[in-house]
Amino acid sequence: MATSSTTPDNDELRAAVRQWLDANWDPQRTVRAWWRILVDSGWGFPSWPSAWFGQDLSSEEATVVHEELARANVLGPPEGAGPSMAIPMLLRFGNDAQKQRWIPTLAYGEEYWAQFFSEPGAGSDLAAVQARAVPDGDEWVVNGQKVWNSCTLFADRALLVARTDVDVPKHKGIGFFILDIDQPGVDIRPIKQMNGLEEFNEAFLTDARLPDAQRIGEPNAGWAVAMTVLQHERANFAGGGTFTLRTVEGGERFGYLDRTCADVLAEDRAYANIANGLPIGTPDAMIALARRFDRTDDPNIRQRLAKLHSLYEALRLTGLRGQASAKAGREGGESSVVYLGGVLVARMCRDLVADIAGPAAMLHGTDIADTITIAPAHGIQGGSEQIQRNVIGERLLGLPREPQVDRDVPFRDLRVGTQRD
Numbered sequence: 231m232a233t234s235s236t237t238p239d240n241d242e243l244r245a246a247v248r249q250w251l252d253a254n255w256d257p258q259r260t261v262r263a264w265w266r267i268l269v270d271s272g273w274g275f276p277s278w279p280s281a282w283f284g285q286d287l288s289s290e291e292a293t294v295v296h297e298e299l300a301r302a303n304v305l306g307p308p309e310g311a312g313p314s315m316a317i318p319m320l321l322r323f324g325n326d327a328q329k330q331r332w333i334p335t336l337a338y339g340e341e342y343w344a345q346f347f348s349e350p351g352a353g354s355d356l357a358a359v360q361a362r363a364v365p366d367g368d369e370w371v372v373n374g375q376k377v378w379n380s381c382t383l384f385a386d387r388a389l390l391v392a393r394t395d396v397d398v399p400k401h402k403g404i405g406f407f408i409l410d411i412d413q414p415g416v417d418i419r420p421i422k423q424m425n426g427l428e429e430f431n432e433a434f435l436t437d438a439r440l441p442d443a444q445r446i447g448e449p450n451a452g453w454a455v456a457m458t459v460l461q462h463e464r465a466n467f468a469g470g471g472t473f474t475l476r477t478v479e480g481g482e483r484f485g486y487l488d489r490t491c492a493d494v495l496a497e498d499r500a501y502a503n504i505a506n507g508l509p510i511g512t513p514d515a516m517i518a519l520a521r522r523f524d525r526t527d528d529p530n531i532r533q534r535l536a537k538l539h540s541l542y543e544a545l546r547l548t549g550l551r552g553q554a555s556a557k558a559g560r561e562g563g564e565s566s567v568v569y570l571g572g573v574l575v576a577r578m579c580r581d582l583v584a585d586i587a588g589p590a591a592m593l594h595g596t597d598i599a600d601t602i603t604i605a606p607a608h609g610i611q612g613g614s615e616q617i618q619r620n621v622i623g624e625r626l627l628g629l630p631r632e633p634q635v636d637r638d639v640p641f642r643d644l645r646v647g648t649q650r651d
């Protein structure tokens with residue numbers, strides 16, 4: 231893969247990664263074995279703390295490391311909500327037992343986790359969740375419905391947001407839990423998308439159970455935990471070099487763990503399981519497409535390729551700032567800026583692949599058609615773009631807060647007639 235260097239020199243760091251790869255990369259290893267070696271070395275997740283598989287590197291340095299992994303065409307660390315959202319959340323809010331239990335499993339890609347946040351009546355207004363978690367001895371019993379949950383059919387557990395107290399205002403009665411998916415109380419129903427995949431699902435929770443040891447933080451303090459998860463989700467939409475690094479999801483059900491890395495890397499469409507990743511979503515990939523269709527002489531296409539590169543680069547740098555803020559536990563609104571930039575990039579890519587490929591863009595099941603049909607997810611999946619603009623207005627621009635008449639009203643008094651209690 232052609233990967234241009236997009237960060238300052240960092241020669242020593244690059245040399246250290248290359249040296250390590252020379253000694254350790256063997257494409258004939260299984261994905262499971264490679265992830266152990268990569269993650270234990272600290273090069274898999276270099277911005278994490280050294281006590282937890284990292285090297286305490288800055289986000290920018292971590293991008294350099296991932297650029298080198300991409301340049302060597304090696305398989306990157308496990309992909310998905312576990313490493314990108316759950317581990318940062320556990321590092322901040324998990325107790326020691328929870329960190330010991332789950333961080334290694336997720337870092338090595340041995341489990342895959344889903345995200346059970348959205349509900350039919352609680353998407354943008356996530357604090358309106360109605361799924362109830364009620365204590366029962368040293369367990370919690372959960373009832374309710376979640377929706378649009380990505381990759382749940384492949385998941386071992388889910389990050390769950392559920393109402394724990396209806397007598398306090400909506401943000402103050404939410405708990406955050408880790409729910410085991412394999413149990414009779416969890417019924418997953420796939421939703422068919424226009425690209426033919428069934429990447430996301432509905433989940434019906436009927437007396438689903440989880441031990442109290444799988445509660446993160448205090449029973450009513452889950453809102454702050456959820457916000458941290460969402461901040462990391464948005465910041466991850468602009469991962470810089472990680473965009474060009476080939477990664478796949480962990481967990482037994484995705485089926486990658488016992489295949490060789492060579493086999494997985496040879497797969498033409500390793501992205502196919504991730505319905506929200508654009509197959510042609512980087513300037514490098516777009517230039518390759520323009521070459522494939524002999525369109526690099528076209529002045530209009532050239533202008534647009536340069537425009538895509540410029541936006542992508544600005545976004546990458548803001549993304550690094552957003553990741554640094556998220557890591558430091560600050561929320562300055564950068565993640566929302568990055569997210570909106572990512573939406574623009576997705577739409578530019580959608581239009582460019584169609585104009586470059588012409589009639590060939592109409593062929594079903596190609597990387598071109600998939601780029602077009604996947605693009606609409608951007609601007610919804612990590613929170614709608616209108617909501618991100620609200621966040622920017624309030625946190626970056628100092629505009630007055632959106633009126634929220636229900637902010638101080640006990641949840642029990644809202645949504646009369648639909649409330650489960």
Ligand SMILES: Cc1cc2nc3c(=O)[nH]c(=O)nc-3n(C[C@H](O)[C@H](O)[C@H](O)COP(=O)(O)OP(=O)(O)OC[C@H]3O[C@@H](n4cnc5c(N)ncnc54)[C@H](O)[C@@H]3O)c2cc1C
Pocket residue numbers: 344345346347348349350352353354355377378379380381430506607610611612613614615616617620632
């Ligand atoms: C590909 C994809 C993957 C997803 N994966 C997951 C997942 O794994 N887990 C999960 O829990 N959820 C997931 N989601 C759901 C996603 O988080 C929600 O779709 C999103 O938060 C929007 O919520 P909603 O669909 O209920 O829309 P609504 O909240 O009903 O919004 C409808 C429209 O109203 C606008 N709107 C609402 N409130 C305001 C406001 N205050 N100001 C201005 N405009 C407003 C919105 O911008 C939007 O245009 C996924 C979604 C997609 C598309």
